[in-house]
Amino acid sequence: MRREMTIKKPTLQDVADYAGVSTATVSRCLNQPDKVKQSLQEKIREAIETLGYVPHGAARALASRRTFTIGAIVPTIDNAIFSEAIQYLQRDLTKAGYTLLLAQSSYSLDEELREVQSLLTQGIEGLVLVGEDHHQGVFDAIEQHRIPLVNIWTYNPESKYSCIGIDNAKAGQRIAEHLVELEHRHFGVISGILRGNDRAQQRLEGIKQHLQQNGIGLDDGEVLECRYSGEQGRLAMHELMTHHPQTTAVICGNDILALGALCAARELGLSVPEDISITGFDDIEIIAVISPALTTMNSPSRRMGAQTAEYLIQCIEGDDQRVERCELGTDLIVRETTGVAVSRGRA
Amino acid sequence: MRREMTIKKPTLQDVADYAGVSTATVSRCLNQPDKVKQSLQEKIREAIETLGYVPHGAARALASRRTFTIGAIVPTIDNAIFSEAIQYLQRDLTKAGYTLLLAQSSYSLDEELREVQSLLTQGIEGLVLVGEDHHQGVFDAIEQHRIPLVNIWTYNPESKYSCIGIDNAKAGQRIAEHLVELEHRHFGVISGILRGNDRAQQRLEGIKQHLQQNGIGLDDGEVLECRYSGEQGRLAMHELMTHHPQTTAVICGNDILALGALCAARELGLSVPEDISITGFDDIEIIAVISPALTTMNSPSRRMGAQTAEYLIQCIEGDDQRVERCELGTDLIVRETTGVAVSRGRA
DNA sequence: CTGAAAGCGCTTACAG
DNA sequence: CTGAAAGCGCTTACAG
Numbered sequence: 001m002r003r004e005m006t007i008k009k010p011t012l013q014d015v016a017d018y019a020g021v022s023t024a025t026v027s028r029c030l031n032q033p034d035k036v037k038q039s040l041q042e043k044i045r046e047a048i049e050t051l052g053y054v055p056h057g058a059a060r061a062l063a064s065r066r067t068f069t070i071g072a073i074v075p076t077i078d079n080a081i082f083s084e085a086i087q088y089l090q091r092d093l094t095k096a097g098y099t100l101l102l103a104q105s106s107y108s109l110d111e112e113l114r115e116v117q118s119l120l121t122q123g124i125e126g127l128v129l130v131g132e133d134h135h136q137g138v139f140d141a142i143e144q145h146r147i148p149l150v151n152i153w154t155y156n157p158e159s160k161y162s163c164i165g166i167d168n169a170k171a172g173q174r175i176a177e178h179l180v181e182l183e184h185r186h187f188g189v190i191s192g193i194l195r196g197n198d199r200a201q202q203r204l205e206g207i208k209q210h211l212q213q214n215g216i217g218l219d220d221g222e223v224l225e226c227r228y229s230g231e232q233g234r235l236a237m238h239e240l241m242t243h244h245p246q247t248t249a250v251i252c253g254n255d256i257l258a259l260g261a262l263c264a265a266r267e268l269g270l271s272v273p274e275d276i277s278i279t280g281f282d283d284i285e286i287i288a289v290i291s292p293a294l295t296t297m298n299s300p301s302r303r304m305g306a307q308t309a310e311y312l313i314q315c316i317e318g319d320d321q322r323v324e325r326c327e328l329g330t331d332l333i334v335r336e337t338t339g340v341a342v343s344r345g346r347a
Numbered sequence: 348m349r350r351e352m353t354i355k356k357p358t359l360q361d362v363a364d365y366a367g368v369s370t371a372t373v374s375r376c377l378n379q380p381d382k383v384k385q386s387l388q389e390k391i392r393e394a395i396e397t398l399g400y401v402p403h404g405a406a407r408a409l410a411s412r413r414t415f416t417i418g419a420i421v422p423t424i425d426n427a428i429f430s431e432a433i434q435y436l437q438r439d440l441t442k443a444g445y446t447l448l449l450a451q452s453s454y455s456l457d458e459e460l461r462e463v464q465s466l467l468t469q470g471i472e473g474l475v476l477v478g479e480d481h482h483q484g485v486f487d488a489i490e491q492h493r494i495p496l497v498n499i500w501t502y503n504p505e506s507k508y509s510c511i512g513i514d515n516a517k518a519g520q521r522i523a524e525h526l527v528e529l530e531h532r533h534f535g536v537i538s539g540i541l542r543g544n545d546r547a548q549q550r551l552e553g554i555k556q557h558l559q560q561n562g563i564g565l566d567d568g569e570v571l572e573c574r575y576s577g578e579q580g581r582l583a584m585h586e587l588m589t590h591h592p593q594t595t596a597v598i599c600g601n602d603i604l605a606l607g608a609l610c611a612a613r614e615l616g617l618s619v620p621e622d623i624s625i626t627g628f629d630d631i632e633i634i635a636v637i638s639p640a641l642t643t644m645n646s647p648s649r650r651m652g653a654q655t656a657e658y659l660i661q662c663i664e665g666d667d668q669r670v671e672r673c674e675l676g677t678d679l680i681v682r683e684t685t686g687v688a689v690s691r692g693r694a
Numbered sequence: 695c696t697g698a699a700a701g702c703g704c705t706t707a708c709a710g
Numbered sequence: 711c712t713g714a715a716a717g718c719g720c721t722t723a724c725a726g
Contacts, residue, residue, distance in 0.1 A: 009492070011719055022697045027721055037695060052491055057469040058408035059719035062702045067405065077424065078434040087425040090451060094462075099469065102449050104437060115441075122404040122446065144399055145356070230636035256633060263636035286603060289577035289610035290637055358703055369713045374705055384711060406703035409718045695726105702721085710712085 010051040019047040030055065061123060069099050070312055071119035072128035075107040075197070079228060080284040081254075081301040082130070085152065088305030089128065096313045098125075107196045109135045120145055126312040132156055132163060133198035148315045152304050153199055155327040164307050164326045168199045171297050171330050172206025175251055175279050178295075178332055180214050182340050184249035184277060187211060188240045189223045190233055190261055192253040200253055203281070207251060228253065233260020234267075241268060248276055248341035255280035255287050258294055262337065273339030283333055293335035300328045357398040365394040377402065408470060415445050417659055418466035419475035422454040422544070426575060427631040428601075428648040429477070432499065435652030436475065443660045445472075454543045456482045467492055473659040479503055479510060480545035495662045499651050500546055502674040511654050511673045515546045518644050518677050519553025522598055522626050525642075525679055527561050529687050531596035531624060534558060535587045536570045537580055537608055539600040547600055550628070554598055575600065580607020581614075588615060595623055595688035602627035602634050605641055609684065620686035630680055640682035647675045 016023045021040055029036045029044045036044075047053070061067045070093055074082040090100045101119055105112035113135040119127065120141055127142065132151045142149045142161075150162040179187070189207060192200045204223065211218050222244055226232035233252060237260065240247060252258035258280030262272060270276050272292055280287070283298035311324055363370045368387055376383045376391045383391075394400070408414045417440055421429040437447045448466055452459035460482040466474065472494055476485070479498045489496045489508075497509040526534070536554060539547045551570065558565050569591055573579035580599060584607065587594060599605035605627030609619060617623050619639055627634070630645035658671055 012721095013719075023720075024697055024699095024722080025695085028696085031721080035695070040696085054464070054488075054492075055468050056409070056719050058405040058414065059702090060721075061405035062403070062409050062704085063719075063721040065702070065721090076434060077437065078427070078430045080425070080427070083425045083430040087423060087451065090424070090449070094450070099448065099465070101446065102437070103441070104434065117401070118446070121402050141401075145401075230633055234636055259633060260636045263638070266638060286577055286606060286633065289581055289607045291610070291613060359705095360703075370704075371706080371713055371715095372711085375712085378705080382711070387711085403703050406718090407705075409720085410703075410705040412705090412718070697724105697726090699724095700722090703718105705718085706716090708716105709714090 010053045011056070012053075014051055015044065015047045015053050018051060019043045067123035067125060068097055069101055069122065069124050070126045070128065071101045071103065071116075071122070071124035073103045073105050073112055073115050073119070074130050076104050077102065079254075080286075081282050081299055084301040085305035085308075088302045089309050090305075092306055092309035093313070096309070098313065105130075105196075107193060109133070109196050113137045116141055125316050126150070128152060128308055128312070130154075131198045132159055132161070133196075148312060148321070150308055150311060150324075152308055153299075154202075155325065157325055157327075159325055160323070162311065162324045162326075164304055164311065164324070164328065166299065166328055166330050168202035169206035169209075171281070172203035172251075173210045174206075174330075174332050175281075175297060176207045176210035178334065179249040179251070179277060179279070179338065180210065180216070182249075182277065182338060184341060185216055186244070186247045186249065187216065187218055187222060188244060188247045188250045189218065190236045190240065190250060190252045190257050191223060191225050192228050192257070193225050203253070222247070226257070228256055230256050230260040230263070233257035234264045235260075237261040237264030238268070241270075249338075250276060250278045252278065252280050255282045255284050255294060255296055258296070258337075259287070259290075262292070262294070272337050274342050276341065277338040279338060292337050295333065295335045295338040297330050297332055299330060303328060357400045358403070359400075361398055362391065362394045362400050365398060366390045414470035414472060416448055416469065416471050417445050417473045417475065418448045418450065418463075418469070418471035420450045420452050420459055420462050420466070421477050423451050424449065426601075427633075428629050428646055431648040432652035432655075435649045436656050437652075439653055439656035440660070443656070445660065454540060456480070456543050460484045463488055472663050473497070475499060475655055475659070477501075478545045479506055479508070480543075495659060495668070497655055497658060497671075499655055500646075501549075502672065504672055504674075506672055507670070509658065509671045509673075511651055511658065511671070511675065513646065513675050513677050515549035516553035516556075518628070519550035519598075520557045521553075521677075521679050522628075522644060523554045523557035525681065526596040526598070526624060526626070526685065527557065527563070529596075529624065529685060531688060532563055533591070533593045533595050534563065534565055534569060535591060535594040535597045536565065537583045537587065537597060537599045537604050538570060538572050539575050539604070540572050550600070569594070573604070575603055577603050577607040577610070580604035581611045582607075584608040584611035585615070588617075596685075597623060597625045599625065599627050602629045602631045602641060602643055605643065605684075606634070606637075609639070609641070619684050621689050623688065624685040626685060639684050642682045642685040643680055645678050645680055647677070650675060 012023045016026045093100050103115040116138050126148045130153050132154045154165040155167045224236040226236045280294045280296035283296045287294045359370045363373045440447050450462035463485050474496045477500050479501045500512040502512045502514045571583040573583045608625050627641045627643035630643045634641045
């Protein structure tokens with residue numbers, strides 16, 4: 001019988017027996033040490049040490065109704081902007097004693113809903129989603145569970161839920177404005193897949209709106225959608241230039257796509273920016289050291305992660321149900337890939 | 348009293364009452380449906396639907412002694428190779444009904460130990476770590492909890508624990524060999540921080556060994572350590588060329604450092620590879636579309652993630668305690684940044 | 695400051 | 711195929 005002691009992991013009860021106190025005291029010693037006499041604390045710590053006791057999180061969660069767990073769902077972790085945000089979110093959550101449960105939606109709203117349900121089962125006390133466009137079931141579940149939701153990467157002053165992010169439409173507009181100022185009249189857009197991605201949709205809307213205001217049209221054929229990969233960007237650029245050779249300005253959905261487009265331009269013998277201007281989005285760290293230096297819009301992903309952690313913790317600990325709508329600024333960073341299309345005139 | 352029903356989340360008991368069955372039956376309906384009569388299943392599903400029941404993970408974990416949770420600790424999630432591996436690990440774990448608990452160690456073995464303890468509290472049924480060099484406390488804890496550990500990114504046929512990764516020393520050797528074949532005699536190494544990073548240490552050992560075999564020395568001053576960032580690589584390259592201007596071959600710890608070094612070479616007016624050869628490591632996706640195309644060693648991070656998920660699941664479900672030591676191959680991908688140093692002779 | 699005891703929401707032999 | 715009941719390992723009023 002006693003043999004079992006060595007094979008079974010020690011419980012709070014074992015610690016209590018060993019230290020000659022009650023389980024209540026051991027529990028207090030762990031969670032509210034100041035309520036336990038010094039001498040007992042020492043005995044208990046010794047017991048914990050020699051038995052190699054490790055608390056049982058599930059039991060604690062069940063009894064205390066606290067999981068100290070936050071859920072986050074990003075489209076994919078394998079995109080620098082999301083991994084940067086997650087890095088900071090995770091780091092700050094950990095500092096405050098919370099655990100991050102991370103899931104990926106692959107840019108699918110249905111998949112996102114499934115992940116939300118799974119996270120809810122696991123008892124998350126807060127949820128972070130990307131964008132503000134979600135399956136209705138997500139909102140229903142959030143309401144029922146009464147946990148704070150923060151939508152990141154999006155800013156909407158009227159949102160019913162908290163958001164910490166950028167104004168995507170305005171950012172798209174700003175890029176278009178820059179290129180229009182350089183007197184471009186023939187545009188192409190290489191966007192990420194729009195379905196399930198409200199950020200990309202909003203940016204495209206911003207671009208279209210600004211072009212329209214300046215009397216510049218943008219045909220459907222001049223907007224290409226593809227996955228966020230360098231190779232996809234390269235192929236899209238080739239397709240764009242085949243069907244719309246007069247294009248002098250290409251707005252890309254992110255930096256990776258822009259690097260692919262740049263690659264295609266090289267292959268086509270087009271000089272940048274003399275023949276064609278190309279813009280990115282995000283200002284990921286790596287592009288600071290590559291040539292030609294990419295004109296892009298920065299995206300404060302780390303700040304987003306850190307601020308989200310801070311908000312959520314305050315929301316939970318302060319029992320503060322206030323909705324926060326926070327707009328983080330973006331800056332157009334003009335470098336070497338945009339300019340006047342001198343070589344090919346201004347048709 | 349009844350008012351509480353609307354404010355409190357429904358439990359299994361509520362579902363059972365509503366459906367007119369016992370909690371045992373509801374539980375079976377959820378976990379082993381084939382053991383429950385069809386007609387009852389329908390009633391129960393209806394009850395779940397109308398009450399909006401969501402299972403309580405902690406209670407389930409406590410009662411069943413299963414958490415369906417796997418822990419993984421990477422140095423940082425903000426490095427393409429780790430985020431790629433995690434993406435696949437996460438995806439495949441999710442498919443199999445497991446949840447990934449992700450933590451970051453910031454390349455600190457002490458921090459790693461702390462995270463391991465936290466994960467253990469949360470009841471992980473398996474653990475994934477990067478490298479084979481860990482705090483002794485990690486091994487002790489793993490032994491005590493009897494959970495499978497797999498060390499990734501490392502391959503050691505004698506390892507006591509499972510490993511799925513590459514032979515880092517061999518990879519380092521292979522890079523050095525390539526450059527020696529191109530008749531380089533003056534080397535520089537821009538490595539990641541070595542402390543707490545056995546992969547980087549092993550690669551450096553492999554490089555040193557091969558150079559030594561060919562009568563080429565490598566002074567301490569010719570090995571620079573820096574964080575994995577483009578800017579750090581750029582600065583290190585400047586320092587290297589200031590103190591060792593005769594250098595014709597620079598081996599970088601990863602692709603990001605190599606891009607930084609390439610940037611510095613441009614700034615210094617050095618042609619690549621005519622004046623100097625530069626190599627990376629990892630073959631991250633993005634470098635496929637940038638110019639000059641980087642010579643590098645590929646690192647099968649996605650395969651590592653997927654294979655780790657597969658092994659762990661089999662280990663847990665098959666109750667198979669077999670230790671697996673799996674070497675994933677690497678390939679030297681020779682592109683445009685390495686060649687004979689024609690311009691500066693072969694001193 | 696400490697302990698006895700109820701209870702958190704499930705699962706699972708066991709009996710029928 | 712189904713149910714009564716014990717138990718998973720903690721926390722937390724409550725009483726002292």
